[in-house]
Amino acid sequence: MKPRVLTGLALAALAATLTGCSWEYLIPISITETSDKIDLLMWVIIWITMIVFIGVEVVLVWFILKYRDMGDGRKPVYTHGSNKLEAIWTGIPVLILIVLAVWSENLLNAEIRAIPEKPDVRIKVTARQFNWNFEITESSGEQIDEASRPIVDTGMHSTETAEPDRHFPKEFISGYDNLTPLKIPVDRTTVFEITSLDVIHSFWVPEFRIKQDAMPGHVNRIWIRPNKTGLYPIVCAELCGNGHYRMAGRLEVVTGEEYDAWVAEQASGGSDELF
Numbered sequence: 643m644k645p646r647v648l649t650g651l652a653l654a655a656l657a658a659t660l661t662g663c664s665w666e667y668l669i670p671i672s673i674t675e676t677s678d679k680i681d682l683l684m685w686v687i688i689w690i691t692m693i694v695f696i697g698v699e700v701v702l703v704w705f706i707l708k709y710r711d712m713g714d715g716r717k718p719v720y721t722h723g724s725n726k727l728e729a730i731w732t733g734i735p736v737l738i739l740i741v742l743a744v745w746s747e748n749l750l751n752a753e754i755r756a757i758p759e760k761p762d763v764r765i766k767v768t769a770r771q772f773n774w775n776f777e778i779t780e781s782s783g784e785q786i787d788e789a790s791r792p793i794v795d796t797g798m799h800s801t802e803t804a805e806p807d808r809h810f811p812k813e814f815i816s817g818y819d820n821l822t823p824l825k826i827p828v829d830r831t832t833v834f835e836i837t838s839l840d841v842i843h844s845f846w847v848p849e850f851r852i853k854q855d856a857m858p859g860h861v862n863r864i865w866i867r868p869n870k871t872g873l874y875p876i877v878c879a880e881l882c883g884n885g886h887y888r889m890a891g892r893l894e895v896v897t898g899e900e901y902d903a904w905v906a907e908q909a910s911g912g913s914d915e916l917f
């Protein structure tokens with residue numbers, strides 16, 4: 643292929659990426675106000691690094707061409723530093739880092755670490771090799787007594803008898819579709835209290851943009867207030883053993899009414915289809 647054709651193809655690929663037609667494959671949608679704020683910070687960081695990267699590469703290529711040996715006997719000129727330049731290229735990054743650090747810390751404190759005292763829903767998340775167990779302990783801000791708590795078990799461990807997972811994607815996806823989703827209400831606050839029975843796992847719904855370790859003997863909390871209904875994946879984000887990849891679950895954000903009806907149905911033992 644001619645270089646010009648190659649360049650054209652590369653530019654077309656770049657344009658396709660930049661126009662956003664494939665953004666959803668690069669980054670999942672954001673479903674909370676907090677995740678929007680995290681995304682903004684992330685995009686600012688990406689743009690800063692991208693501008694610096696492109697600037698550096700352009701200057702590099704330009705200098706390579708401009709100062710190449712052209713066979714005219716030119717000798718290189720050596721310089722021994724410039725305090726002014728060094729102060730500028732140290733000072734600007736330091737300023738940028740301070741701004742980003744303050745921004746991140748504020749975001750962490752104001753949003754992610756600000757666990758609400760009285761959430762609408764409280765869910766105990768128990769991880770073990772290799773499944774998630776969700777127990778709704780509080781709903782509509784009220785404690786649910788133990789006997790009638792809705793429990794959703796991702797139950798991937800029930801396929802332990804299956805053949806070794808040599809056909810990972812197909813098998814994984816077919817098992818995945820059969821999982822009963824954990825339901826939480828839209829526009830209400832949910833707190834997840836996360837722990838583990840064995841090794842360290844990590845509870846992650848990519849659409850939350852928040853990941854939290856599940857550690858044995860310790861409870862970590864995260865909170866979210868989703869603003870979009872839909873079905874989202876729950877995954878384990880900490881390599882926890884040979885079944886790590888199938889440690890997945892499904893989270894369904896539903897309307898308040900749908901959620902209340904689901905909790906009532908679970909409490910009355912109406913549905914025993916937990917798996």
Ligand SMILES: [Cu+2]
Binds near residue numbers: 770878881
């Ligand atoms: Cu795990």
